Amino acid sequence: MSVSQAVSRSPTRRWVLLGAAAVAGTWAVREYRLTPPDYAGGKLSVSNAHRSAVAGEVVLIDIRTPREWRASGIGEGAHPIDMRRADFVQALTAVVGPDRSQPIALICARGVRSARLSLHLTEAGFTNIIDVPEGMLGSRAGPGWVRVGLPLHDYEGDAG
Template structure:
């Protein structure tokens, strides 16, 4: 009887360990950005180019995230989960798929993935801001860099 209990305990421990490993794998996948071969900007350069009109800076996070941290000054909030995201982006660029568009998210993961997707969809001048709003391995991020943000109620995009 003790042998059966030990086997059961072992299977429970193995199952729990496998669940933990799977959880870490999913977490790492979500936190490690895809490689993006296109251009990149630091948050400082993204801010300067956005306010000067040299680049269209698009904050692709969710309305809840915009409400929490604000949106970087000069950025246009556009929730990447929108079904019509590509059409809305094309509208922001005036239909110019060659216009310089910089994407920023929280930590550079979603912006890298979306940069790849938009490039495949025919946008030719997509630029990633890998630091994001909250920082990443690429740098401290918009908020910690002390760049200006505008309050957003989370109702646009």
Template sequence: MKQLTKRTRRWVILGTGAAIAGGIAIREYRFTPQDYPGEQLAVADAHERAVSGDILLLDIRTPKEWRSTGIGEGAYPLDMRREDFSQVLTDLLEGDQNKPVALICARGVRSARLSNKLTEAGFVRIIDVPEGMLGSAAGPGWVRAGLPVKNYEENV
């Protein structure tokens, strides 16, 4: 009986360790941005260039996130989960994949991943804003930098 208890205890410990390791791996994947070799902008520069019309700044977060923090002034909300995301982006660019597009999300993880995907899909001037709206290792983020935001309106 004692042998079975030791064996059971060992499997419980191994199983718990595997679950913890798996959780850490998932967390690292979800919260660590991919490397994006293309251009990057700080939030203040992204704001300035978006307001001046030099770039199309896309806030690729979800409507729930937009309602929570607002959308950065000069940014266009376009949920990256939309099935027609690429088509809407192409329409916003009037078919010109050479126009500069900057992507911002909450903390720079999704924007880096999507920057890589859009570059692979043929968009030429994709720019990542790695600080995001809420801040990351790249900087304080749009909100803490005190940059202007506008309320999200559902019919945008």
């Protein structure tokens, strides 16, 4: 047996290759989870989303979870509705009313879930869904609501 054959059959090399494959797989899954889908609809920066929500020009919906709302707070002017709710569309309609052309902006932590839900709601017949791709915590689109220093209020309650 040659030296190269002995090295290629060594358990250490096999573990290194398996480890590298695991790291590459983990990176691919992470990138998929952190990369928002392309959403061709409207987009707002967090500053413009805040201004528009407070002025009543758009209904801003924070689609994160109650745990996330408790951790960072809810942006001023935003309505918290957990996107995981089975009755999400009904809860959204209770806040915005039956007009599916009303401007609705969606914000999540980093813009991934809001982009995905924007696509879903557009397919469900909502015609004026606006994504806030920076999210509450920042993303490639910008620093996010918290880092910009926009007003927050504490989450109190179990609704959502």
